[in-house]
Amino acid sequence: MCTFDKDKGPRRLMKKGLTLILVGHINFILGAIVHGNVLRHISKPSQNITTEYTVANIISVTSGLLSIATGIIAIVMSRNLRVVKLQIGLLIASFLNALLSAACCTGLLLAISVTVAHNGQGLMLGCNDTQVPINARSPVGAQCPFDTTRIYDTTLALWIPCAVLSAAEVGLSVWCFIVGLALRGLAPCGNSYISEQLEEEAGCPPHSQRLIGQRMNPDA
Template identity: 40%
Template sequence: MAGTGICCASLEEPIALMKMGLSMVLIGHVNFLLGALVHGVVLRHINLHKQARAMEYAISNVVALTSGLVGIVVGILAIVLSKNKKSKGLTWSLFTVSLTAALMAAASAIGLSVITNECPFDPTRIYSTTLILWVPLIVTCVIQMVFSARCFAVCISFLGLPCCPNRKRTRPYGRAINVVRPLKGSRPISQY
């Protein structure tokens, strides 16, 4: 595993899974804080009752906030699972929570990246602040989606589910080749 980073390492190794968990905790916190800043700085200026289009921004932001919190839980579960890989309860917990986190991060990234041309609020200082905060929020949502999907994939491998072949198995349907050495004084096989 020397020389490989988080993206290339096999998460079946405990150290790589722990690093992924720590990364998920960090990304989840950044995602949550950026979502809170967007909500506090921008969305409090929007009157949701008068502008129906502004509801999309609020829903996407709430999904991003929740996605950040769920990403933190995925990171904590991955760290704990790295020390106790034989626990089926932890593996199933990480399986469900990482699937939820990946789907929520994908939904928030899609919802935040669909910014309409009609700005639902004053397009001056607030709109530029929104764009400055939304771009890193979209990036962190995409990173969280990828990391959560990797945690989900390693849980499939740990559980031995049929949708993912186990890497530790050798070829189950390979041919066995028997090598027989001739005895002393016997004729070689080509002479038979």
């Protein structure tokens, strides 16, 4: 799991970075569609923000943007493996993106479950009807400030791909984080020896040899 080949590793890192950028863009676009066209009229019904809107609007869009940033760092680093700032940047960005994407996937699955369980009733909170409880699966007779045609199917059709893409972002970010650990020589990937190989290429003694030298010459 922690193996990173010095010859084939940079190419794999670049491919993972390109994939992250592509997935992040698609997730961001799908999120913008569902928020801008489908849910914008129910963002604040009666001054109360719905759970579905909060999850989709904040976490999903932020996850897409952070995935794009992580992919860019991975591509740049594939050409500059020895740059310490890029290694640290990849570690931080991939770790945060993995957490945020996992939260996004969990939140979207929760929103999908709530919407299906209540027949999309939360999607209709913007309609003016205090007598008959309405849901998105039945004909709507109330006055709504938006087009209710297939709002239920459209929302789920956009949320499900977003959840799948968020899960893909988690996997890619975890892989990039493991690569960052290997390049920095940190546990549990400190035995991959890729950091020592990069130091030898740069003309510096490996980290383990430096530690042995410092122990033998403490006054140096």
